[in-house]
Structures are given as C-alpha cells and as structure tokens.
Amino acid sequence: MAKIAIMGFGTVGSGVLEVCRRNAASIARRAGEPVEVKYILDVRDFSDSPDAALFTKSLDTILADPEVKVVVETIGGTKFAYPYVRQCLESGRSVCTSNKEMVATYGAELLALAREHGVAFLFEASVGGGTPIITPMHQCLAANHISRIQGIVNGTTNFMLTKMKRENMSFEEALKIAQQLGYAETKDPGDDVDGRDACRKIAILASLACGHHVYPDNISTRGIRDITVTDVKAAEKLDSAIKLIAWYDEGTDSQMAVGVEPMLVPNSNQLAGVDDVFNAVLMQGDMLGDVVFYGKGAGKLPTASAVVADVIDALKDGVKVHDSLFWKPAPKREGLVKDPGTYAWYIRVRGVAAALLPNVAGPGHVVLEENGEAAYRIDAATVDQIEEIRGKIRVLGGEVALVLKQLAD
Amino acid sequence: MAKIAIMGFGTVGSGVLEVCRRNAASIARRAGEPVEVKYILDVRDFSDSPDAALFTKSLDTILADPEVKVVVETIGGTKFAYPYVRQCLESGRSVCTSNKEMVATYGAELLALAREHGVAFLFEASVGGGTPIITPMHQCLAANHISRIQGIVNGTTNFMLTKMKRENMSFEEALKIAQQLGYAETKDPGDDVDGRDACRKIAILASLACGHHVYPDNISTRGIRDITVTDVKAAEKLDSAIKLIAWYDEGTDSQMAVGVEPMLVPNSNQLAGVDDVFNAVLMQGDMLGDVVFYGKGAGKLPTASAVVADVIDALKDGVKVHDSLFWKPAPKREGLVKDPGTYAWYIRVRGVAAALLPNVAGPGHVVLEENGEAAYRIDAATVDQIEEIRGKIRVLGGEVALVLKQLAD
Numbered sequence: 001m002a003k004i005a006i007m008g009f010g011t012v013g014s015g016v017l018e019v020c021r022r023n024a025a026s027i028a029r030r031a032g033e034p035v036e037v038k039y040i041l042d043v044r045d046f047s048d049s050p051d052a053a054l055f056t057k058s059l060d061t062i063l064a065d066p067e068v069k070v071v072v073e074t075i076g077g078t079k080f081a082y083p084y085v086r087q088c089l090e091s092g093r094s095v096c097t098s099n100k101e102m103v104a105t106y107g108a109e110l111l112a113l114a115r116e117h118g119v120a121f122l123f124e125a126s127v128g129g130g131t132p133i134i135t136p137m138h139q140c141l142a143a144n145h146i147s148r149i150q151g152i153v154n155g156t157t158n159f160m161l162t163k164m165k166r167e168n169m170s171f172e173e174a175l176k177i178a179q180q181l182g183y184a185e186t187k188d189p190g191d192d193v194d195g196r197d198a199c200r201k202i203a204i205l206a207s208l209a210c211g212h213h214v215y216p217d218n219i220s221t222r223g224i225r226d227i228t229v230t231d232v233k234a235a236e237k238l239d240s241a242i243k244l245i246a247w248y249d250e251g252t253d254s255q256m257a258v259g260v261e262p263m264l265v266p267n268s269n270q271l272a273g274v275d276d277v278f279n280a281v282l283m284q285g286d287m288l289g290d291v292v293f294y295g296k297g298a299g300k301l302p303t304a305s306a307v308v309a310d311v312i313d314a315l316k317d318g319v320k321v322h323d324s325l326f327w328k329p330a331p332k333r334e335g336l337v338k339d340p341g342t343y344a345w346y347i348r349v350r351g352v353a354a355a356l357l358p359n360v361a362g363p364g365h366v367v368l369e370e371n372g373e374a375a376y377r378i379d380a381a382t383v384d385q386i387e388e389i390r391g392k393i394r395v396l397g398g399e400v401a402l403v404l405k406q407l408a409d
Numbered sequence: 410m411a412k413i414a415i416m417g418f419g420t421v422g423s424g425v426l427e428v429c430r431r432n433a434a435s436i437a438r439r440a441g442e443p444v445e446v447k448y449i450l451d452v453r454d455f456s457d458s459p460d461a462a463l464f465t466k467s468l469d470t471i472l473a474d475p476e477v478k479v480v481v482e483t484i485g486g487t488k489f490a491y492p493y494v495r496q497c498l499e500s501g502r503s504v505c506t507s508n509k510e511m512v513a514t515y516g517a518e519l520l521a522l523a524r525e526h527g528v529a530f531l532f533e534a535s536v537g538g539g540t541p542i543i544t545p546m547h548q549c550l551a552a553n554h555i556s557r558i559q560g561i562v563n564g565t566t567n568f569m570l571t572k573m574k575r576e577n578m579s580f581e582e583a584l585k586i587a588q589q590l591g592y593a594e595t596k597d598p599g600d601d602v603d604g605r606d607a608c609r610k611i612a613i614l615a616s617l618a619c620g621h622h623v624y625p626d627n628i629s630t631r632g633i634r635d636i637t638v639t640d641v642k643a644a645e646k647l648d649s650a651i652k653l654i655a656w657y658d659e660g661t662d663s664q665m666a667v668g669v670e671p672m673l674v675p676n677s678n679q680l681a682g683v684d685d686v687f688n689a690v691l692m693q694g695d696m697l698g699d700v701v702f703y704g705k706g707a708g709k710l711p712t713a714s715a716v717v718a719d720v721i722d723a724l725k726d727g728v729k730v731h732d733s734l735f736w737k738p739a740p741k742r743e744g745l746v747k748d749p750g751t752y753a754w755y756i757r758v759r760g761v762a763a764a765l766l767p768n769v770a771g772p773g774h775v776v777l778e779e780n781g782e783a784a785y786r787i788d789a790a791t792v793d794q795i796e797e798i799r800g801k802i803r804v805l806g807g808e809v810a811l812v813l814k815q816l817a818d
Contacts, residue, residue, distance in 0.1 A: 023554060029620075140718050142717070142718040144432070288711045290704060294703060
C-alpha cells in the first residue's frame with residue numbers, strides 16, 4: 001500500500017481523491033500496489049466532510065510520517081505552494097503538481113532540488129490539463145531535437161474565440177458566457193484573456209525544449225481583448241481563424257524566440273480547427289517531423305487524472321525517469337525575448353484611407369473596410385518593420401488598432 | 410557508455426544507427442550516459458559499409474557480450490525476430506522493437522518473459538511509427554479506464570483514400586502512385602490495402618486497453634479494395650470522408666468489440682480531416698474524455714526515433730516502468746469478435762431500383778444513383794440486420810457491392 005498526501009483540496013485536489021478512489025483497481029495494477037490518500041492539507045474547515053479524518057492544517061503532520069512517499073500539490077499560486085513543495089522535496093518526498101505558475105517560476109530550482117534528494121518532481125497536468133504533452137515530449141521524443149512548438153494551451157480564450165467566430169459575438173459577450181459557464185474567473189479573467197496562463201505554459205514547454213529556464217517575464221505576451229467582430233470576419237475572408245497561440249522557436253545560433261499572441265491561423269493549419277475548450281500542441285522534432293497532442297484542456301477529473309498518472313510514475317520510478325525531464329537554471333534576462341522572424345501580417349487601421357495602406361504598410365491587400373476601419377494583409381514584414389508601419393500611420397493621423405502575425409502553414 | 414545492438418539493418422534498423430549518431434549529445438543527456446551501437450546483426454553482406462566492423466551474422470556474438478544491455482529488433486516478421494527476441498530477453502537484455510506483427514502475435518508472452526527476467530520489452534514504434542501513442546496511453550492515461558479507441562493507423566491507405574477523394578482517382582490508380590512513392594509494397598500491397606497492418610496495430614492497442622491478449626485472427630478486418638469513385642462522391646454528399654478505421658470498444662459486460670474497416674467519417678469528426686500519410690488515434694478515457702495523438706505515421710527516421718526513445722527508457726528504467734505496459738495471455742477464441750453496436754450505414758447496391766431501397770433496407774435516403782448503382786444511407790441498423798438486408802437484396806436479384814459503417818461523432 002502506497003500512501004500519498006494532497007496539499008490543497010480545491011477543484012483539482014478533490015479530483016485527485018476522486019480519481020484515486022474511482023479507478024483504485026486499475027491504478028493499483030499500474031502502480032504495482034494500491035494507492036491511498038492518507039492526508040489532505042487545507043487551511044479551510046472540512047470537519048463536515050465524510051473524509052474529515054484525512055484533513056490536517058499542518059504540513060508537519062505530512063513531513064513527520066515516513067509512510068508518505070509522494071505529495072500532490074494542488075494549492076495553486078506560489079506563496080504557499082513553493083515553500084511547501086521545497087520542504088516536501090527536501091524531506092525526500094516526490095511531488096506531483098498541476099501548478100503551472102510555480103513550475104514556470106521555480107521549475108529549474110525545484111527540478112534540481114528533486115534530483116539532489118533523489119526524488120521526482122512531476123508536472124504533466126501543468127500544461128494541457130489531462131492531455132498528455134510533457135511526458136510524450138520528454139520521453140517519447142527523447143531521441144529528437146525539438147525545434148518548434150505551437151500550441152493552443154488556454155481553453156477559456158479558445159472557447160471565447162470560437163463563440164466570437166461562430167455566433168458573431170463581441171469579446172465582451174463571449175467573456176460573459178465563459179464566466180457564466182465557469183471557464184473564466186468572474187472577478188479577474190486576466191490570467192486567461194490577457195495570455196498570462198498561456199505564457200506560463202509555453203515557458204514550461206520552452207524550458208524543456210531548450211534545456212534552460214525560460215522566465216514568463218521575458219516572454220512577450222498579448223491576449224485577446226482587442227479582437228473585434230471585424231477581425232473575426234476579416235480572418236474568415238482570409239480563409240483563416242484567429243487563435244491565441246503560444247509558440248517557441250529555437251531559432252539559429254541559440255537565438256531562441258518565444259511568445260504568446262493572437263494569430264491569424266490559415267485553415268490549412270491543423271490548429272485552425274481546434275475549437276471550444278480544446279487544447280492542441282504541435283511540436284516539431286528533427287527526426288520525427290510534426291506531431292500533435294490534442295484533447296480537452298482543463299476540467300477537474302481530466303487534470304486530476306494527469307496528476308494521478310504522475311503519482312503512479314513517481315511511485316514506480318523515483319528519480320531515474322528524470323534525466324529527460326530536466327532543465328538548467330538560467331539568469332533572468334533584461335526585457336523581452338526578441339522575435340527576429342519575418343511573417344505575413346494582418347493589421348486593422350483606423351483613420352487612414354485604405355487606398356493609402358499599400359504605400360504605408362508595403363505590399364499586401366485590403367481585406368475589408370467598415371466603420372471607418374480598414375483591415376489589411378501585409379505580405380511580409382519583421383516585428384521591427386511592423387513598429388515602423390505603426391509609426392507611419394500615426395504620423396498620418398491614424399492608428400493601428402490590431403496587429404496579428406500569421407502562423408506559417 | 411551504454412552499448413546496444415541492432416538486429417536487422419533494413420530501413421528502421423539503419424535509421425536507429427543514424428538517429429543515435431545524429432542526436433548523440435541529447436540522447437546521452439537524456440539516457441544519463443552516451444549510447445553506442447556495438448553490434449549490428451544482419452545475414453546480408455555489409456563488408457563494404459563504413460560500419461563493417463559492427464556487423465555480425467550470429468546472435469551468439471551479441472548474447473556473449475555482457476556489455477550489451479539493450480537489443481533493438483528491426484528484422485520484421487516473426488520467423489527470426491520472435492526466437493531472437495526470446496533469447497535476448499532470456500539472457501537479461503531489454504528489447505525495443507518496431508515489429509507490430511511480432512507484438513500483435515506474441516506480445517503477452519514476450520511481456521511476461523521480460524518481466525520474469527527483470528528487463529524491458531518496449532514497442533512504441535509498432536503503432537503510429539514515430540508518433541507517441543503507446544507510451545502516453547499506458548503512462549499518462551494510467552489513471553484512466555480506456556473505453557474506446559478509433560484510429561487511422563495505416564498511412565498508405567490513408568494516402569490512397571486522400572488521393573481518391575482529392576483527385577477523383579480509382580483505387581487502382583491511387584495504389585499505383587502509392588507504389589511509385591514507396592508507400593505500398595510493389596509485389597503484394599495486401600498488408601496495407603487489405604487492412605492487415607492496421608489489424609495488428611489495433612490488436613496491440615486493444616490488448617493494452619483491455620489487459621489481455623487480443624489476437625489479430627479474431628479481429629474482423631476489411632481493407633479498401635472495394636471503394637470506388639462513386640463511394641467517394643457519395644461520402645462527400647453526406648459531408649463525410651471514407652477512412653480506414655481501426656477501432657476498439659470495451660462494450661458492456663466485457664463484450665469487447667474490435668475491428669478494422671473502411672468507414673464513413675462525418676467531417677465534424679476530427680479523424681475526417683486526417684489526410685495523406687498521417688496517422689491519428691483517438692482514445693476515450695473515463696476521467697479524461699477524448700484525447701488525440703496525431704503525426705506522420707511511418708518513415709525511416711520518425712520510426713527510428715521512437716525506437717531510440719524506447720532504448721533510452723530501457724537504459725534508465727529497466728523493468729519498473731512496465732507495470733503499466735503489460736497485458737495477460739489469453740486463449741485464442743473461435744472466429745471473429747462480434748460487433749453488437751447499432752450504427753448508421755452507407756450501402757452501394759447494384760441491380761435493384763433505388764426506389765425499392767427504403768422498403769428493403771429500412772429508413773434512410775438515396776444518396777445518389779449512377780451506372781446502375783444506388784448509394785443509400787441507412788439511418789440505423791446492427792451488423793446482423795445489414796446481413797439480412799444483404800440477403801433480401803440478393804433475393805431481389807441485386808447485390809450489395811459495398812457496406813460502410815458510419816463512425817459516431
């Protein structure tokens with residue numbers, strides 16, 4: 001009988017308990033022994049719960065019990081989660097977490113700490129919820145060099161963009177529905193709609209791909225607040241969909257580039273058809289070519305099932321599995337990672353006649369004009385050139401209201 | 410330095426050597442030590458090869474060298490591969506293989522033998538080529554009960570069906586091109602076009618899902634030879650595509666069903682958009698919901714990179730990883746596994762007036778009529794009912810030329 005503890009009994013934490021119980025038999029078969037939740041750490045009062053006996057408010061209870069081999073962290077955030085996870089690893093416990101913020105911020109440090117203490121630090125559920133992404137990436141693609149990642153990794157914004165496209169909704173209307181369905185936070189939906197959640201996830205995948213820590217603070221991150229019905233319509237005319245894409249490109253001469261931004265995705269690209277709350281991550285391996293992992297992103301049981309799979313791994317393998325799930329610490333750099341690429345672009349411009357745009361913005365074509373705005377597709381430009389175009393339009397008394405890079409096929 | 414041996418220096422075997430050399434540094438980092446190919450077993454003469462010194466014609470050379478910890482089997486077939494793999498496992502070597510025929514035929518036995526000798530038997534590359542399918546299935550979905558699998562697992566037939574659809578080609582024309590491109594065997598393309606290759610792959614996935622050996626001989630298997638331009642056209646009218654689907658359904662009361670057949674896939678289903686040589690496997694976990702793994706199926710380096718990833722795993726983990734990658738032996742049953750489901754169907758009928766079909770085949774509608782044939786969509790029927798319909802049409806002097814089940818959304 002393997003004993004584990006759960007820290008944080010919110011949505012995912014309670015899901016972990018449920019998964020462990022509902023699939024007890026098959027989990028036992030795969031782990032080689034039954035898995036039992038012995039403690040649940042939570043500051044809130046659960047004395048009325050049928051599982052009241054499992055609850056503790058003190059981490060020391062868990063640390064003092066030598067029977068506990070693996071600790072699940074589902075507190076979220078970093079304030080408590082980070083010191084608690086450190087203590088668990090230092091005490092010789094493996095830790096499995098769904099906490100992307102903590103992994104994106106302290107991943108290299110916690111991986112090193114786990115290695116030092118001969119235990120596992122696993123976080124499959126931190127990207128893609130229940131959809132397997134991190135494990136196939138570091139394990140099945142172990143013989144590949146991963147040069148590119150492009151993903152739809154935030155289900156909430158993908159749901160909203162799908163609504164906007166299918167039902168001609170505004171951003172505000174789509175957000176309202178996402179909040180009513182519990183997909184977006186009611187108080188502050190910024191983590192989702194401003195791209196911070198996607199940023200943490202691509203920080204984790206980029207770190208794993210390039211082998212050293214990539215900080216969320218260094219990743220240029222833009223959400224979907226500026227997308228309007230006009231943009232959605234223009235995208236359709238361009239046989240494309242607008243998607244919030246988290247991307248990584250190893251570049252040449254280790255000039256790694258990484259970003260989160262809404263992009264124009266041609267319908268011929270598989271990511272264009274990924275709708276609703278689904279996530280999909282495309283990776284390019286040098287031996288393998290493109291591979292895509294696709295599934296429903298979040299949700300209590302999907303995410304919990306990924307955490308439990310990590311628990312099974314941790315119980316079986318201890319530290320040995322982690323030669324491939326590892327990246328080195330790196331100093332935080334100043335400012336944002338630059339994107340040196342040349343792309344096709346979509347811009348929406350106010351206050352400048354559409355007829356002038358070819359002169360101002362270079363070769364391309366007007367996609368549509370309405371309500372005093374013009375949507376224009378630029379054939380090829382770098383990020384710097386787009387900034388120059390923005391300046392020129394300002395000089396003409398206009399304004400660039402939105403810029404979307406086009407994702408390559 | 411970890412030493413390995415390769416048995417069989419064909420396409421995949423030579424790819425394994427190439428991958429090991431080209432990505433030596435990252436493989437070493439992930440395996441925890443450099444990986445070197447010490448022997449290559451092949452009956453053919455390679456004395457002119459720059460690697461001539463590595464070649465041996467005798468398995469005993471490999472078995473006698475205690476330095477060799479992992480053996481790669483890429484001979485193919487079962488005649489030599491099976492006894493050689495047995496000997497390797499019995500001698501305490503882990504084996505990594507891409508050989509679906511061997512795994513589908515002797516998987517349970519070889520897994521048990523590996524467990525008995527404390528070594529690993531790994532075969533990620535046997536399904537989906539380089540695309541990770543088996544590892545995420547048994548490892549990341551370890552906390553899930555897998556109730557359904559639907560996959561496009563044969564790249565050759567998928568390429569042919571794509572050609573037939575896009576370019577209005579006949580089966581024969583599409584086969585010719587597939588042969589010219591080296592996707593299909595020139596001498597006997599039957600393994601691909603008659604579904605035997607797909608059958609072996611779904612036998613492996615079904616065995617892993619249900620926990621006991623599922624024999625290819627018990628799987629109802631039908632290929633794509635009977636698909637005509639008319640069918641492709643009718644499928645388009647039904648907003649669907651014809652795909653060769655390998656499927657598994659756990660059913661109720663352990664009435665597991667499994668099959669390989671061309672199916673009518675509605676365009677709303679993600680598998681409809683999987684074109685060319687790509688593979689995609691959809692799995693349904695009870696906790697996770699649907700998840701899809703997608704990538705280019707075959708190819709020398711993709712497949713080899715999956716074998717090498719298994720080698721890295723075997724070097725790291727030995728036998729412990731395999732509590733989840735395991736299924737039990739089972740007696741071969743008599744005849745084929747029955748499919749008790751009720752489906753919508755597409756039938757193409759010769760020699761019976763289309764107007765009669767609603768009476769003969771039950772509720773549905775005529776999709777198109779041409780060249781004395783009628784394509785008819787049946788709203789709902791079981792496999793047994795389809796056989797009854799076939800009989801009725803024969804009584805009327807007609808013939809059912811093709812039957813396609815419709816894949817549920």
